[in-house]
Amino acid sequence: MPIHWTNLMGVVTTACAAVFILTGAVLMLFFVPSSAPVRYDGSYLPLDGETVSAAYASVLHVAFDVPGGMLLRQLHHWSMQLLPAAIMVQMLVVFFTGGFRKPRRTSWVLLFLLLVAALVAGWSGYGLPDDMLSGTGLRIVEGITVGIPVIGPWASSVLFGGAFPGRIIEHLAIIHFLLAPVLLVVIMAARGLLGWLQRPAQTTGLGRTESNIVGVPLFPTGIMRLSGLFAALLAVLVFVSATVTVNPVWQYGPSDPSNATAGSQPDWYTGFLDGALRLVPPHWEFVWDGYAWPMFILVPLAMVTVFLTGVLVYPFLEQWVSGDDRDHNLLQRPRDTPARTGIGVAAMTFFGALWGAGSADVAAHELGFAFEHLISAGQVMIVAGPLAAFSITRRVCLALQRKDREVVLHGHETGRLVRLPDGETIEVHAAADPETRWRILSSEQHAPIVLRPRADGRITPAARLRAGLNRLLFEDRLVPLPPSELEHPPVSQRTSDTAELVHE
Numbered sequence: 221m222p223i224h225w226t227n228l229m230g231v232v233t234t235a236c237a238a239v240f241i242l243t244g245a246v247l248m249l250f251f252v253p254s255s256a257p258v259r260y261d262g263s264y265l266p267l268d269g270e271t272v273s274a275a276y277a278s279v280l281h282v283a284f285d286v287p288g289g290m291l292l293r294q295l296h297h298w299s300m301q302l303l304p305a306a307i308m309v310q311m312l313v314v315f316f317t318g319g320f321r322k323p324r325r326t327s328w329v330l331l332f333l334l335l336v337a338a339l340v341a342g343w344s345g346y347g348l349p350d351d352m353l354s355g356t357g358l359r360i361v362e363g364i365t366v367g368i369p370v371i372g373p374w375a376s377s378v379l380f381g382g383a384f385p386g387r388i389i390e391h392l393a394i395i396h397f398l399l400a401p402v403l404l405v406v407i408m409a410a411r412g413l414l415g416w417l418q419r420p421a422q423t424t425g426l427g428r429t430e431s432n433i434v435g436v437p438l439f440p441t442g443i444m445r446l447s448g449l450f451a452a453l454l455a456v457l458v459f460v461s462a463t464v465t466v467n468p469v470w471q472y473g474p475s476d477p478s479n480a481t482a483g484s485q486p487d488w489y490t491g492f493l494d495g496a497l498r499l500v501p502p503h504w505e506f507v508w509d510g511y512a513w514p515m516f517i518l519v520p521l522a523m524v525t526v527f528l529t530g531v532l533v534y535p536f537l538e539q540w541v542s543g544d545d546r547d548h549n550l551l552q553r554p555r556d557t558p559a560r561t562g563i564g565v566a567a568m569t570f571f572g573a574l575w576g577a578g579s580a581d582v583a584a585h586e587l588g589f590a591f592e593h594l595i596s597a598g599q600v601m602i603v604a605g606p607l608a609a610f611s612i613t614r615r616v617c618l619a620l621q622r623k624d625r626e627v628v629l630h631g632h633e634t635g636r637l638v639r640l641p642d643g644e645t646i647e648v649h650a651a652a653d654p655e656t657r658w659r660i661l662s663s664e665q666h667a668p669i670v671l672r673p674r675a676d677g678r679i680t681p682a683a684r685l686r687a688g689l690n691r692l693l694f695e696d697r698l699v700p701l702p703p704s705e706l707e708h709p710p711v712s713q714r715t716s717d718t719a720e721l722v723h724e
Contacts, residue, residue, distance in 0.1 A: 221442035222422035222435040229310040231446050235453040236303035241401045243296035250286060252278040253393030255350060255385060264470050272474040275350040275389045279469055294461040300342045304489035307335045315564050317551035319421050320535040327414050332532050334407045341400035342487055344392045355475030356484040358388060367517040385477055423551045426658045430549045485579060495577030496520035499598050541689040543669060556663040558617035559693040565613040566606035573602040624660045627652050
């Protein structure tokens with residue numbers, strides 16, 4: 221088992237999913253998935269005698285009347301808040317290190333599906349309490365669904381079971397308590413099986429090659445490390461759940477289809493969807509073939525769909541562009557792949573712009589800015605931000621490559637100045653340690669694709685596109701150091717011995 225902090229992100233994901241599923245199984249025993257009106261007579265006195273839905277009353281019962289119910293409910297909620305974050309960090313680590321390359325493309329697809337399953341689980345649980353906050357969110361979902369041309373009204377009727385709010389609580393309960401946990405377990409089990417059958421990927425380092433593994437034995441050392449992290453994370457979740465309140469539905473009050481909550485915010489992991497809706501100009505629509513085509517709904521849906529599809533298919537696209545079908549068990553440093561790293565940072569900037577727009581109303585209220593100005597800034601950011609992020613990140617990666625080259629050729633600066641017998645003053649450089657030299661010099665080099673015409677002398681557009689993308693992804697990097705420069709120590713290193721004698 222290789223030792224690196226990135227290898228432990230899977231434990232964080234597993235622990236969060238385990239807490240979410242187990243606490244959800246217990247909460248399911250007390251939750252009533254029904255929007256039927258009932259009279260509340262529980263311990264929360266401000267609502268005593270009020271007419272609320274059965275779902276809302278059961279949530280208050282768990283929070284105030286079931287021993288340990290508040291802790292159990294907040295454990296369930298906080299684990300879901302952390303689960304998408306752990307999966308996203310895991311995806312970023314895999315992306316920036318090239319861990320999605322063959323033979324791990326299937327594992328990347330499963331990791332993406334795991335994120336989707338987590339988002340579905342969180343979204344379905346968001347509406348179950350049937351409080352004013354969740355009701356406002358469900359009203360937004362209903363408006364988006366109805367706005368889809370041709371099939372919108374039918375899809376909304378199926379989802380909600382009739383006119384809003386319909387039987388949405390009953391439908392969400394099936395998704396949240398049955399479908400989502402099963403998907404999480406099946407996907408994690410499939411990824412675990414793949415991880416067991418495949419050789420684990422490891423970072424570059426001294427003695428590490430494509431055909432060996434440098435680390436600790438899985439049994440018992442590796443298992444003890446993973447179990448310790450699992451237990452520590454459980455302790456943190458319990459501590460946070462016992463001290464920090466999350467989603468206080470009793471403060472929002474029961475859902476009312478005729479009202480909405482000002483300043484309502486979705487859970488953080490779905491905020492980018494709300495932000496996509498806000499950045500498109502309102503009332504941007506037209507009528508065609510007897511149907512209204514609301515572009516302020518269709519454009520955000522298309523934008524998010526294209527973004528998520530790009531995340532899913534990127535490993536296959538990069539392999540097609542590079543033409544590299546070899547198995548890779550060594551991970552890459554982000555600086556050694558400037559274009560891929562730039563694409564990753566650009567995607568993070570795009571996601572961040574959407575996410576920030578989702579809370580523009582709260583930011584406008586807290587910071588005293590005009591809401592319209594924040595939306596305009598978000599519209600500029602969503603276009604210019606990723607382009608600037610890609611360019612800057614690529615240049616930074618190349619600068620770090622040049623720094624690595626200097627370290628290999630001239631060593632590290634020590635800050636020590638000595639005078640040579642001829643009166644010259646030089647700075648003594650310390651040679652790079654073998655681990656650093658190995659990590660720098662073992663970076664992969666890709667050969668560019670050469671355009672070759674077919675038998676009829678033509679070059680297909682697909683071949684031109686592939687060659688152009690190949691140059692974009694792999695050409696912008698420093699050439700390897702020639703062996704002649706590596707065989708002889710640099711001048712600063714040869715004079716360091718003389719400088720030491722003069723110093724003595």
